[in-house]
Amino acid sequence: MSPGQGRRPRVVVAGGSIAGLGAGVALHRAGIDVDLFERDPSTLRSTGAGLVIQPELTALVQVPGGPGLPITRCVGRRTLEPDGSASPLQAMPQTFTSWQAVHSVLLRQFPAERYHAGAVVGEAAPHGDGLTIPIAGFGTVEADVLIAGDGGRSAIRRRMLPELEAGYAGYVAWRGTIREADMPRDLVAVFDDVFTFADARSGGHALAYFIPGDDLGTGPGERRMNWVWYVGASPRERDALLVDRDGQQREASLQRGMAREDVVAAFPAFAAAELHPAFAQLVAATPDPFLQTIVDLGVPQSVFGRTALIGDAAFIVRPHTAGGAAKAARDALAIADQLRRTDIGIDAALAAFQRDQLAYGRDLLAYGIALGRRWARL
Ligand SMILES: Cc1cc2nc3c(=O)[nH]c(=O)nc-3n(C[C@H](O)[C@H](O)[C@H](O)COP(=O)(O)OP(=O)(O)OC[C@H]3O[C@@H](n4cnc5c(N)ncnc54)[C@H](O)[C@@H]3O)c2cc1C
Numbered sequence: 001m002s003p004g005q006g007r008r009p010r011v012v013v014a015g016g017s018i019a020g021l022g023a024g025v026a027l028h029r030a031g032i033d034v035d036l037f038e039r040d041p042s043t044l045r046s047t048g049a050g051l052v053i054q055p056e057l058t059a060l061v062q063v064p065g066g067p068g069l070p071i072t073r074c075v076g077r078r079t080l081e082p083d084g085s086a087s088p089l090q091a092m093p094q095t096f097t098s099w100q101a102v103h104s105v106l107l108r109q110f111p112a113e114r115y116h117a118g119a120v121v122g123e124a125a126p127h128g129d130g131l132t133i134p135i136a137g138f139g140t141v142e143a144d145v146l147i148a149g150d151g152g153r154s155a156i157r158r159r160m161l162p163e164l165e166a167g168y169a170g171y172v173a174w175r176g177t178i179r180e181a182d183m184p185r186d187l188v189a190v191f192d193d194v195f196t197f198a199d200a201r202s203g204g205h206a207l208a209y210f211i212p213g214d215d216l217g218t219g220p221g222e223r224r225m226n227w228v229w230y231v232g233a234s235p236r237e238r239d240a241l242l243v244d245r246d247g248q249q250r251e252a253s254l255q256r257g258m259a260r261e262d263v264v265a266a267f268p269a270f271a272a273a274e275l276h277p278a279f280a281q282l283v284a285a286t287p288d289p290f291l292q293t294i295v296d297l298g299v300p301q302s303v304f305g306r307t308a309l310i311g312d313a314a315f316i317v318r319p320h321t322a323g324g325a326a327k328a329a330r331d332a333l334a335i336a337d338q339l340r341r342t343d344i345g346i347d348a349a350l351a352a353f354q355r356d357q358l359a360y361g362r363d364l365l366a367y368g369i370a371l372g373r374r375w376a377r378l
Contacts, residue, residue, distance in 0.1 A: 001011035002139070003207030006202065007342060008030075008031065008032050008033070008340065008342060009032065009132075009143075009144035009145050009339055009346050010032075010033045010034075010142075010143050010145075010340070011027055011033065011034045011035075011144065011145045011146075011147060011222050011339065012033055012034075012035055012036075012037065012110070012121070012133055012141055012143040012146050012147070013034060013035070013036040013037070013146075013147045013149060013361045014037055014121035014146065014147070014148050014150045014156060015025075015036075015037075015038060015039075015117065015121075015148065015149035015150040015257070015311075016036055016055075016117070017038075017099075017151065017311070017328075018036030018099070018102055018106075018311065018325050018328040018329065019149035019151075019310045019311020019312065019313070019328035019329075019332060020036060020037075020063075020147070020149025020192070020310075020311070021033075021036065021103065021106045021107065021110060021149075022036070022060050022106060022149075022311075022328055022329050022331075023113070023147050023149055023310060023331070023332040023336065024028055024036040024110050024114070025106050025109045025110050026060065026156040026337075027336045027337070028109075028114070029063075029109075030336045030337075031338040031340070032336065032339055032340060035114050035116065035141065035143075036110065036114060036115050037116045037120070037121050037138060038115070038119065039116050039117070039118070039121075039150075040118070041116055041117050041118070041173050042117060043115065043232075043333050044105060048230075048233065049097060049098065049175050049176075049211070049377065050081065050096055050097070050098055050099075050177070050209060050211040050226030050311070050324045051096065051097050051322075052070075052094060052095075052098055052193065052209075052322035053071060053094075053096060053104065054093040054322065054323065054325070054326035055326070056326040056329045056330040057097075057102065057325050057329045058330035059329065060106075060332055060333055061102060061106060061222045061329070063109070064110060065110050066105075066108075067109070069097055069101060069102065069105050070097060070101045070105075070189065070216040070217075070218050071096065071097050071098070072096045072210045072211055072218050073095050073192045073211070074092075074093065074094050074096070074209060074346070075092075075093055075098060075194070076089045076090050076091045076092045076193045076194060076195070077092050077194065077196075078090070078109070078165060078194050078195075078196055078268075079148060079195070079197040079198065079199060080196060080197070080199070080275070080276035080278060080279055081198075081199055081276060082199065082201040082274060083276075084277055086276070087321050088257065089194065090179070092140060092195070094195055094209075096226075098211040098212050098216075098224070098226070099213060099325075100216070101211075101212045101216050104216065104327065105323060113306075116135075116138055117328070118137050118141075119135050119136070119137045120136040120137060120291055121135050121146070121148075121150065121156070122135065122136060122327055123132040123159060124306075124307060125247045125299050126174035126305065126306075128140060128347075129144065129306075130144040130306060131143055131144075131145075131307070133146055133304050134188060137267075143306075144346055145306050145307075145308065145346060145350070146307045146308070146312065147307075147308050147310055148307060148309045149310050149311045149313060149332075150313050150314050151311070151313060152166065152295070152297065152312040152313070152316045153251070154308065154313035156307065156310065156313065157299065157309050157313050157314070158350070160168075160301075160309075161300075161301075162300060163300065164276050164297070166252075166294045166296065166297040167295060167297070168235060168238065168293060168294075168295055169292050169293075169295060169369075169372055170232060170233070170234075170294075171204060171231060171232045171233060171372075172230070172231055172233050172238060172241065172291055172293050172294060172295075173228050173229065173230055173231075173291070173294055173319060174228070174229045174231060174267075174289050174290075174291055174352050175226075175227065175228050175229075175289065175290050176227050176283065176286035176288070176289040176290070176292070177211070177224045177225065177227075177286070178225050178282070178285055178287070179213065179214070179266065180213065180220070180221055180224060180273055181221055181333055182220065182226060183282070183285060184224060184281075184285075186280060186369065187281055188197070190278045191209075191225060191278075192220075192282050193365065195207070196208045196209070196210075196211050198275050198279040199231070200230075200231075200274040200275055201273065201275075202232075202274060203231070203232060203233055204230040204232055204331040205229075205375065206227060206229035206230070206231060206279055206283075206295065207228055208225060208228075208279070209225075209226070209347055210225055210226070211223065211226045212223075212224070216376055219311075221351050225282065225286075226283070227279075227282060228319065229271075229275075229283065229337070230294070238293055240252075241259075241263065241291060242293070243260065244259070244260065245257070245258055245260050245261065246258070252292070252293050252295070252300070253291060253354065254290050254291045255291070256290045257290075258287060258290065259288070259290065259291060260319055264288075264289065267283060267289060268280070268283070268284035269270035270277055270284035272284070272308075276357070278285070280348065292338075293299075294317075294318060295316055296316065296318065296365060296368070296369060296373070297314050297316040298314075298361055298362055298365045299314050299315065299358075300358075300363075301354070301358075302358060302361075303350045303351065303354040306346070306350070308335060308350055308353060308354070310328070310335060310357075311327065311332075312324065312328070312330055314325065314331070314357065315361035315362075317361075317364045317365050317367075318369065318371060318372045319368075319373060320368055320371035321364055321367055323364050323367075323368070327360070327364060330360065331357055334353055334356060334357065334375060335350075335353050338350065338352050338353045339353075
């Protein structure tokens with residue numbers, strides 16, 4: 001009998017975002033003994049913005065009789081041009097949600113006593129067939145498997161693959177959300193029911209759609225408007241943008257409230273010069289825009305002994321795919337499906353997970369790069 005065959009493993013998950021919490025939920029549903037450790041001390045997090053809903057995300061989050069996922073809808077797409085013109089509405093219904101909505105629905109499906117906030121997973125060491133895992137803020141735990149859902153800058157991946165670096169795509173995404181109640185009525189009317197795209201004068205584009213609001217309300221007046229604007233930036237320009245309000249050089253992103261005052265102050269004029277007037281008005285009205293650099297990353301291997309990388313820890317794909325959260329959900333469901341098997345043993349289950357994940361991740365990564373070439377025009 002191979003190690004773990006005939007019994008279900010004990011699992012530790014690092015990270016409580018979509019990949020990690022999703023894996024926790026899927027493993028718990030499969031009857032597997034799982035504890036989750038999240039670095040952030042609070043479970044009430046409002047870091048995220050909008051997500052285009054894909055079937056994999058629905059498959060993870062929506063279970064019969066479970067809490068419903070708050071969603072917003074559009075009837076179609078329209079493109080706004082910098083000269084003030086607009087394309088005809090193209091019928092294409094889609095649904096949207098927010099990171100916060102997904103997180104809160106998943107959190108309600110995971111046992112509170114198994115979610116450990118303010119706990120940082122450290123370097124695991126082999127111990128018998130399994131692992132000993134030091135967790136700052138908690139103690140040391142033993143497990144058969146460590147699932148690393150610790151994000152695009154995963155320390156666990158860096159220990160396994162120290163030479164692997166994310167490749168900068170040559171542009172950044174400025175992002176923002178604004179309460180619908182804080183938007184002028186005529187501006188709400190421009191964006192209502194529509195997935196709006198906006199071409200920018202010097203290349204690149206922006207997009208906007210409504211998402212659930214702060215209390216996850218989806219009715220008129222309760223929502224938030226979510227926008228993303230892809231802007232070309234040389235590595236030097238990117239690094240300058242990533243110097244935060246306190247003069248600290250950040251590596252990959254600026255959270256809300258971190259962008260420097262001079263950069264934010266220049267934003268309305270920049271938007272007015274580049275975008276359709278309505279989109280420029282939206283950008284100018286949004287408090288605290290935040291920044292994400294666009295990078296590509298794919299691992300050659302995602303399982304290292306009893307440690308498995310999932311979500312953005314394994315593959316970071318361009319947001320044009322609208323596939324990052326769906327990929328995280330897919331990984332979460334797939335690893336739980338493999339680990340619930342008692343017929344093949346833990347190592348064979350992890351190997352099967354890795355085969356499928358690498359094939360899917362590589363395809364999505366390549367697709368995102370191709371979309372970036374076609375759409376971003378930067
Ligand atoms: C501009 C932009 C737009 C996007 N739009 C979409 C979209 O429309 N649709 C979509 O599907 N996706 C979208 N994405 C991608 C999506 O947000 C991510 O792919 C998805 O959230 C999966 O993330 P994750 O759970 O793997 O990692 P993350 O969300 O980065 O979470 C990692 C978690 O691990 C925790 N952590 C880190 N280290 C440790 C440690 N040592 N111990 C414990 N905890 C730790 C962190 O605190 C964090 O909570 C977009 C991304 C960008 C940049």
